[in-house]
Amino acid sequence: MTNGDTLGRLGLGPGKKARLHRILYKHGIANGTALFLPYDQGLEHGPRDFFANPAAGDPRYILKLAVEGGFNGIAVQIGLAEKFFWDFAGEVPLLLKLNGKTDIPPDDAALSPLHASVAEAVRLGADAVGYTMYVGTRAQEQDFAQYRQVREDAHRYGMPLVVWAYPRGDAIEAKGGKNSFYAVDYAARTASELGADVVKVNFPRPDKRTGVKPEYDAEFSSQRAVDSVVRSANRTLVLISGGEKAGDGAMIEKARESMEAGATGLIFGRNVWQRPHDESMRFVTKLREVLVKYPR
């Protein structure tokens, strides 16, 4: 499978195109879709996320899982990338998260500070960098300024930029909440407007309170919601995240609706590794069976 026109129409420089090509067409199912394994929850939520499967607290266990499961990439922070990626370099693409924070302080002025640079990502052999942007908080202006430097560096180094676009804060809560259609749709559009190559969003709830086109109001399904989000992102590729552990049936349906709507892929963490190893692998096989039906 080649990249056909898919990457050609995204307006990428050669470095970004080569790296995205490696992620999308040389790993995983290699059909232009992507299944990423995120592993920054130890910072973002703390060790409680490993209680369900203590083995998952060990970065080597997760990296092995990423290789065995044929993931298109693993997303980690600098500390784990420095100490653990070496043994797996070349076997699974590295998506280096450049910023991150704990969930201890309240969300309203959330800002995720930088801990790593695009230059470090190059040194580590990363194929992409990740930036968490909080859309709608009181610190948004500072966030955008910090992001701008990352975007410029990513452009200079030819490094694909994946934005975790997270609506947060009291103003978002007043308009339906962080997973409402309004919030997710606006966050996807924001990442696209600000030059992200890929945007990662939560699966939108078909919330009718704000931002929904009047003609959709009668029956606004989750399928329609995710479809609109993909269109709001236009030439920025969309990844849908997993969220808290849920039933396999619901997760597979979420995956199917996302891919049917035109998402490029999935970034599922807790639903993959908060369970014993064999169950994880079975679940990953089911996700791959969805992705294989949607070549990009």
Ligand SMILES: O=C(CO)COP(=O)(O)O
């Ligand atoms: O991208 C993610 C975290 O960085 C998504 O992780 P979860 O699937 O565990 O919600």
